[in-house]
Amino acid sequence: MSEPLLEANGLGRTFREGGRSLVVLDGVDFTVDDGECVAILGRSGSGKSTLLHLLGGLDRPTAGVVRFRGRDVYAMNELAIDRYRNRDVGFVFQQYHLLPELSALENVRIASQIGRPRHRKRDGDTETRSTSPRERAEALLARVGLGDRLRHKPSKLSGGERPRVAIARGLMHDPAVLLADEPTGNLDADTGASVLELFAELHREGQAMVLVTHDQNVAQQADRVVTLVGGMLAPTPGSAAATV
Amino acid sequence: MYKLLLILKYLRRKLAPLFAALAVTLCTAMVIIVISVMGGFLDMLKDSAKSITGDLVIEAAFGLRGFPAYDGLTQRLETMDEVAVATPAIRSMGLINFANGPTPVLVHGIDFAGMDAVIGLQDRAVWGEQDVADRTQLIEEMGGYERQGLERGGEAMREALPVDPGEGNGVAGAWLGVEVFPGNYRQDDGTYDFDNSFVGGSFTLTVVPVSERGTLGSVEPARQTLLVRNDFKSGLYDVDSQTVLLPLGVLQRMLRMDERMGFVGDVDPDTGEGGELQVVAPARVNRVVVKVDETTLDTRTLEEVRDQVDTVVGAYFDEVGVNQPVYVDTWEDQHGQLIGAVQNEKGLITFLFIVISAVAVVMVATTFYMTVLEKTRDIGTLRALGASRLGIAALFLGYGLAIGVVGAAAGTGLAAAVVTYLNEIQAFLASALGVTGWLAVALVGGAVLGATLGVVIGFIRRHLLWWVTVLAGTLAAALFVPALGLVLFKTGFAEQLNTTFSFQMWDPQTYFFDTIPARLDGLEVGLIALGAVVSSVLGAVVPALVASAQDPVEALRYE
Numbered sequence: 020m021s022e023p024l025l026e027a028n029g030l031g032r033t034f035r036e037g038g039r040s041l042v043v044l045d046g047v048d049f050t051v052d053d054g055e056c057v058a059i060l061g062r063s064g065s066g067k068s069t070l071l072h073l074l075g076g077l078d079r080p081t082a083g084v085v086r087f088r089g090r091d092v093y094a095m096n097e098l099a100i101d102r103y104r105n106r107d108v109g110f111v112f113q114q115y116h117l118l119p120e121l122s123a124l125e126n127v128r129i130a131s132q133i134g135r136p137r138h139r140k141r142d143g144d145t146e147t148r149s150t151s152p153r154e155r156a157e158a159l160l161a162r163v164g165l166g167d168r169l170r171h172k173p174s175k176l177s178g179g180e181r182p183r184v185a186i187a188r189g190l191m192h193d194p195a196v197l198l199a200d201e202p203t204g205n206l207d208a209d210t211g212a213s214v215l216e217l218f219a220e221l222h223r224e225g226q227a228m229v230l231v232t233h234d235q236n237v238a239q240q241a242d243r244v245v246t247l248v249g250g251m252l253a254p255t256p257g258s259a260a261a262t263v
Numbered sequence: 264m265y266k267l268l269l270i271l272k273y274l275r276r277k278l279a280p281l282f283a284a285l286a287v288t289l290c291t292a293m294v295i296i297v298i299s300v301m302g303g304f305l306d307m308l309k310d311s312a313k314s315i316t317g318d319l320v321i322e323a324a325f326g327l328r329g330f331p332a333y334d335g336l337t338q339r340l341e342t343m344d345e346v347a348v349a350t351p352a353i354r355s356m357g358l359i360n361f362a363n364g365p366t367p368v369l370v371h372g373i374d375f376a377g378m379d380a381v382i383g384l385q386d387r388a389v390w391g392e393q394d395v396a397d398r399t400q401l402i403e404e405m406g407g408y409e410r411q412g413l414e415r416g417g418e419a420m421r422e423a424l425p426v427d428p429g430e431g432n433g434v435a436g437a438w439l440g441v442e443v444f445p446g447n448y449r450q451d452d453g454t455y456d457f458d459n460s461f462v463g464g465s466f467t468l469t470v471v472p473v474s475e476r477g478t479l480g481s482v483e484p485a486r487q488t489l490l491v492r493n494d495f496k497s498g499l500y501d502v503d504s505q506t507v508l509l510p511l512g513v514l515q516r517m518l519r520m521d522e523r524m525g526f527v528g529d530v531d532p533d534t535g536e537g538g539e540l541q542v543v544a545p546a547r548v549n550r551v552v553v554k555v556d557e558t559t560l561d562t563r564t565l566e567e568v569r570d571q572v573d574t575v576v577g578a579y580f581d582e583v584g585v586n587q588p589v590y591v592d593t594w595e596d597q598h599g600q601l602i603g604a605v606q607n608e609k610g611l612i613t614f615l616f617i618v619i620s621a622v623a624v625v626m627v628a629t630t631f632y633m634t635v636l637e638k639t640r641d642i643g644t645l646r647a648l649g650a651s652r653l654g655i656a657a658l659f660l661g662y663g664l665a666i667g668v669v670g671a672a673a674g675t676g677l678a679a680a681v682v683t684y685l686n687e688i689q690a691f692l693a694s695a696l697g698v699t700g701w702l703a704v705a706l707v708g709g710a711v712l713g714a715t716l717g718v719v720i721g722f723i724r725r726h727l728l729w730w731v732t733v734l735a736g737t738l739a740a741a742l743f744v745p746a747l748g749l750v751l752f753k754t755g756f757a758e759q760l761n762t763t764f765s766f767q768m769w770d771p772q773t774y775f776f777d778t779i780p781a782r783l784d785g786l787e788v789g790l791i792a793l794g795a796v797v798s799s800v801l802g803a804v805v806p807a808l809v810a811s812a813q814d815p816v817e818a819l820r821y822e
Binding site for chain 1: 264265268269272273388640641643644645646647648649650653654815816819
């Protein structure tokens with residue numbers, strides 16, 4: 020059996036505030052394989068975003084481990100974790116978190132300016148290693164349908180265009196896994212559908228991804244769906260791929 | 264790379280950093296202007312202080328007892344590579360008597376040519392050759408010097424002005440410090456009204472001789488009438504208000520410091536014959552003024568040269584058997600009290616302004632802290648994209664550096680402009696503030712009044728912008744044009760305005776220099792600008808640390 024791309028074992032996260040402990044995640048076991056799309060379903064406050072942050076190296080677990088290609092992420096030093104976030108995972112946040120001073124192109128490029136670019140060649144991918152970060156950013160924006168919006172600031176982009184810039188930014192480093200937190204949470208039905216189609220297209224091209232959502236439509240796109248209830252994984256009724 | 268991109272974006276897009284940069288600009292400009300003015304004041308003071316002292320002074324320890332063999336000493340000193348010129352002199356207390364009573368003065372007996380070579384005396388003369396024609400005309404208008412009983416015309420005046428005035432008309436000539444004669448009236452703008460100049464007039468000088476052994480009272484005070492040949496201005500009030508220069512030989516005779524002859528040996532008391540006429544008391548001076556070779560001062564300090572001159576003087580006196588003690592001072596030693604006070608003042612004021620400049624640091628810190636709060640989510644985003652804590656800290660430190668560089672550059676430019684045109688600004692404030700203020704009030708007042716009316720009428724007529732624009736422009740013109748007319752055609756009114764509303768930041772009558780002394784020193788300016796940049800970076804340290812310590816998850820959730 021091959022090694023999972025991303026793996027969590029006994030993952031726990033407890034917050035302490037005012038002398039009280041709040042258990043947000045408790046003993047979660049979770050895997051994502053290469054090219055797999057996994058949806059994490061759950062109500063608000065069930066720990067979905069916390070799990071995503073832990074998988075992406077943004078937070079620190081209070082119990083358990085996260086392994087990327089077998090390597091314990093949180094056993095690495097801080098610079099290595101920074102590099103992990105920069106190279107191996109891509110984030111798409113619910114609020115998109117585009118930098119307001121930068122244009123769409125600059126927002127996408129900035130990921131490559133923070134770290135060294137490393138583009139994997141994928142099936143059907145026409146880019147080569149010699150592609151410059153600028154060319155790649157332009158290609159990614161063209162890919163998400165924003166080839167004519169390169170110079171636009173986030174404030175000048177529509178509600179449907181901003182998540183596309185965020186997705187392009189998440190893909191800039193050609194990450195091994197894309198971590199998306201409620202990517203359609205703030206969108207109307209039509210715009211949300213077009214964004215979902217973009218995720219589906221990426222998935223078909225072999226992009227591994229974890230989609231955190233409370234939307235069943237989003238979950239249906241996934242190879243596998245896991246449900247978080249009160250910080251613990253629960254079997255997802257009606258899903259053939261409910262096992263983790 | 265992302266740091267530079269974001270720094271440039273933050274600089275261009277945000278108003279708050281501009282305020283921080285403005286604070287740095289103003290503080291930088293303030294410190295540079297203060298230091299430049301104080302430094303200029305000090306330089307001018309030092310230059311003035313050298314006017315009588317030269318670079319070095321060899322001075323008799325026992326005042327008017329003086330020392331002999333000064334000609335040999337000056338020759339010996341001039342053989343030194345370090346010495347350009349040396350000239351003997353006497354300094355003594357005296358009393359001068361104009362018509363209004365006796366005034367105490369410091370009398371300097373000098374060799375005019377020698378002193379001119381040491382201190383450029385001719386450059387400090389009020390009546391140079393350029394002024395001779397004007398002065399001659401003035402004298403003629405006043406009825407010439409006939410009122411003094413001295414017939415002098417233009418040509419005679421020209422002859423009266425050489426460096427060494429000699430002894431014209433049987434009367435020794437003297438130069439007076441420009442403030443000695445009370446008729447030289449110093450005007451509001453710092454220039455002198457010489458209408459009642461005493462040049463050409465005579466006065467009486469009284470000095471008290473001291474014997475070679477230092478005894479006082481064995482001889483009567485010496486009194487002599489002297490002719491005023493010129494005024495001189497050193498720029499130092501203490502010098503100009505009490506200094507009288509006259510030929511060395513004249514003062515030597517008055518003080519009985521000239522060479523004294525006598526019969527030595529057995530003299531027949533009945534016939535008075537016998538004995539040998541010899542020098543019984545050699546000529547003496549009580550100081551030798553030295554100009555140090557300029558190239559020497561490129562490699563050595565004045566103190567080092569002083570010590571070397573001291574050694575040569577000691578060796579020479581041992582050689583010729585002179586045992587009067589002397590000491591060698593630099594010009595700074597001579598005027599140490601005054602220069603030290605101004606130097607201390609400069610240091611104190613600089614310190615105070617540096618303390619005030621801490622405001623810039625606080626301003627930058629506050630602005631940056633607010634920026635960090637405002638950018639909390641961006642910090643979270645950057646961390647999620649892989650930026651390290653160090654990278655975030657460097658981003659904000661770089662931002663501080665950029666603001667410091669912009670502020671320091673602008674501040675230096677502002678200060679350079681102000682210092683360069685300080686006297687013009689002073690002249691403007693002192694002479695044209697009233698009219699300028701009047702016109703500005705008319706223009707701005709009209710615009711404000713019109714805009715206010717425009718708001719009211721525009722609100723009622725539902726056409727706000729149009730009414731505000733039209734009424735503001737109309738009323739501004741309506742008030743400005745008559746105000747300008749009043750100023751142009753009622754010159755009395757304009758003068759009254761300028762007299763009533765004037766601001767004089769530098770009163771030339773109070774300070775002794777008629778222009779504000781200011782100079783830009785490259786090293787000082789560079790250090791201040793560097794200090795401003797460092798202050799700005801320091802102001803960014805705490806916010807940068809706060810930013811780098813942000814938890815990325817909390818930062819992303821920050822509202």
